[in-house]
Amino acid sequence: xxDILLISSSAERSTHIGAxxxxxxxxxxLRTLHGEARQLRAYAAxxxxxxxxxxxxxxxxxxxxxxxxxxxxxxxxxCMLVTxxxxxxxxxxxxxxxxxxxxxxxxxxxxxxxALTHVANKKNAGLRREGRVVSVSSCKGGTxxxxxxxxxxxxxxxxRDKRVLLIDLNQQFADASLLVxxxxxxxxxxxxxxxIDRLDAAFFEACVMHVHANLDVLAGAxxxxxxxxxxxxxxxxxxxxxxxxxxxVIVDVGQSxxxxxxxxxxxxxxxxxxxxxxxLYLHSGRRMLDIFKELGYPASKVRVVVNQYDKNAQISLPxxxxxxxxxxxxxxxxxxxxxxxxxxxxxxxxxxxxxSALAQGIVLLAEMLWPVVAAPRKGVLSRLFATRAxxxxxxxxxx
Numbered sequence: 500x501x502d503i504l505l506i507s508s509s510a511e512r513s514t515h516i517g518a519x520x521x522x523x524x525x526x527x528x529l530r531t532l533h534g535e536a537r538q539l540r541a542y543a544a545x546x547x548x549x550x551x552x553x554x555x556x557x558x559x560x561x562x563x564x565x566x567x568x569x570x571x572x573x574x575x576x577x578c579m580l581v582t583x584x585x586x587x588x589x590x591x592x593x594x595x596x597x598x599x600x601x602x603x604x605x606x607x608x609x610x611x612x613x614a615l616t617h618v619a620n621k622k623n624a625g626l627r628r629e630g631r632v633v634s635v636s637s638c639k640g641g642t643x644x645x646x647x648x649x650x651x652x653x654x655x656x657x658x659r660d661k662r663v664l665l666i667d668l669n670q671q672f673a674d675a676s677l678l679v680x681x682x683x684x685x686x687x688x689x690x691x692x693x694x695i696d697r698l699d700a701a702f703f704e705a706c707v708m709h710v711h712a713n714l715d716v717l718a719g720a721x722x723x724x725x726x727x728x729x730x731x732x733x734x735x736x737x738x739x740x741x742x743x744x745x746x747x748v749i750v751d752v753g754q755s756x757x758x759x760x761x762x763x764x765x766x767x768x769x770x771x772x773x774x775x776x777x778x779l780y781l782h783s784g785r786r787m788l789d790i791f792k793e794l795g796y797p798a799s800k801v802r803v804v805v806n807q808y809d810k811n812a813q814i815s816l817p818x819x820x821x822x823x824x825x826x827x828x829x830x831x832x833x834x835x836x837x838x839x840x841x842x843x844x845x846x847x848x849x850x851x852x853x854x855s856a857l858a859q860g861i862v863l864l865a866e867m868l869w870p871v872v873a874a875p876r877k878g879v880l881s882r883l884f885a886t887r888a889x890x891x892x893x894x895x896x897x898x
Contacts, residue, residue, distance in 0.1 A: 500526045500704045501619050504549035506542060508535045508556045516555060516581065516606065523612040525619050526701035528709065536563040539570055546570055548712045551618045555581040561592035577618045581606065630745040632738065633868055634767040636752040638783035642773040643806045645669070646838060647831070648751040650861045653847040655869060656714035658862065661746040664707070667719030668763060669753040684708045684718035689725035691717070692733035703740060731762035738766050747869065756790060769868060770801045776812040781822045788825055802828035804864065809833050829867055831860040
């Protein structure tokens with residue numbers, strides 16, 4: 500799957516280009532903006548999230564390419580130019596600024612298909628991921644695993660620039676998709692698994708909800724009867740695929756412990772077990788930790804997360820840890836107002852109430868699970884020479 504940004508000076512031509520892209524046989528996601536090549540700098544933010552930039556402009560000339568080198572260098576993406584009868588001077592100028600695909604209008608179906616295949620192959624060869632799987636589980640209903648999983652996924656996608664997949668594995672009445680979008684999902688986990696023989700990257704992309712440039716959601720079955728048809732082998736095949744497609748895979752396991760969820764927990768790099776400061780959660784939490792130990796999970800794999808933490812609660816943190824027999828890895832503060840507002844509006848807390856204590860707690864949870872890699876410290880000589888300005892770099896950062 501490649502992300503394509505089409506900037507066209509004609510609504511009619513952009514429609515024709517979109518139709519030809521559909522015939523290419525390459526899996527893609529398309530965004531279309533209307534403008535001219537000379538306005539390219541204005542679209543810098545949108546260009547950064549694309550794999551392929553297509554610029555369609557009938558008045559394209561070598562002079563119009565002056566801003567291309569700067570934008571392409573910052574975005575590190577492929578670029579395709581579309582214009583009637585490109586001149587030799589335009590072809591040479593395009594080559595100098597790093598554009599390798601200059602196509603004449605009207606487009607040739609085979610030519611555009613070959614160009615897209617080239618871009619897709621380059622992306623697949625250079626961006627093969629080894630995504631980490633984190634499961635968010637609960638020892639009892641009402642702990643807030645879905646709210647946590649959704650906001651954790653959104654934080655990693657929007658603030659950490661990771662490609663993220665959220666899988667709703669709730670086998671009763673899955674509702675994670677309702678917290679991020681107001682539309683029905685194209686397919687559910689049960690739909691995907693019922694056609695597991697068709698599973699490949701393109702089919703998977705057709706099944707997920709694209710709720711952010713970096714975030715996809717695979718909706719839960721939403722029906723206990725359909726959920727009962729899921730098989731561990733289905734999930735294993737899917738997890739093998741998505742690890743290569745995403746940086747982070749977050750699974751909302753809910754409170755069920757059965758062969759299906761155990762299979763996902765087995766394949767998880769980390770399990771976040773969510774509890775609350777309540778006697779019922781303590782009893783269930785201790786039992787769940789015992790089950791994890793019986794399943795052979797090392798203590799380092801399981802992180803205890805306290806949701807709705809209240810320092811004045813009757814059950815204190817030391818009492819909770821002593822009862823569970825495990826240290827608490829992270830605490831999310833009680834913030835019912837912002838949590839309820841986000842739930843009612845179907846918007847992540849980290850977006851609706853970015854400065855709230857709960858949102859900041861989610862950000863810290865993301866940093867705990869995916870630590871920020873610190874940039875290496877520069878030596879004395881590196882810092883000395885860094886003070887000497889590079890005119891070319893300064894020019895690039897002004898726009």
